[in-house]
Amino acid sequence: MRLKNVSLQQFTFRTGVVAAAMVAAWSAFTGTAGANSTDPVAQFTSTLTRVPGPDCAAIIKAETVPQPQSGVFGVRLKITQTGEFCGAYQVTVHWRNDDTGQTGGQSQRVEGTTVVGMPDNVITGMGMGPGAGKVEATIDTYSEVYPQNVDLEHIAGHATFTLG
Known part of the structure; x- marks a missing residue:
């Protein structure tokens, strides 16, 4: 008889844990969906750049990606690269909040057409939180070159958008 009670208690406990996990997950999804529904997706002008290597170049198309937190954005890159034996380089997103005067940004390594360490080529992180405003x-x-970084020849991409 005691064995059945222990099994029943374990079943009840596990059911409670699963239910709590489902409620927490549901709450997270509900909060995320409406957090920045007013933040539009903004398209950057194309960035044209030379890439380290013989006759290497890239066209970088980018768009903002709304994030769950207010005043934060991500940037999805779509990179088309030409040339052979091209080297890695860094892409930097610089931002300025015109309403608060804050500035910041974030750099990420690019190898070929991939932003290293960023799923779906979306740059997110601590440097991408300018706060609400324009x-x-x-x-x-x-390019990372010892002893100091060297700007690549490029035409920068630009975008202006408002975060809620």
Whole structure:
């Protein structure tokens, strides 16, 4: 008889844990869906850049990606690269919040057409939180060369958008 009670208690406990996990997940999804529904997707002008290597170049098309937190954005890159034996380089998203005067940004390594360490080529992170307001953003490129970084020849991409 005691064995049945222990099994029943374990079943009840596990059911409670599963139910709590489902409620927490549902709450997270509900909060995320409406957090920045007013933040529009903004298209950047194309960034044209030379890439390290013989006759290497890239066209970087980008768009903002609304994030769950207010005043934060991500940038999805679509990279088309030409040339052979091209090297890696860095892409930097610089931003300025025109309403608060804050500035910042974030750099990520690019290898071929992939932003290293960023799923779906979406740059997100600590440097992507200008806060609510009108934001001007620029995409630049550089190469990591010892002893200092070198800007690559490029035409920067630009976008202006408002974060809620």
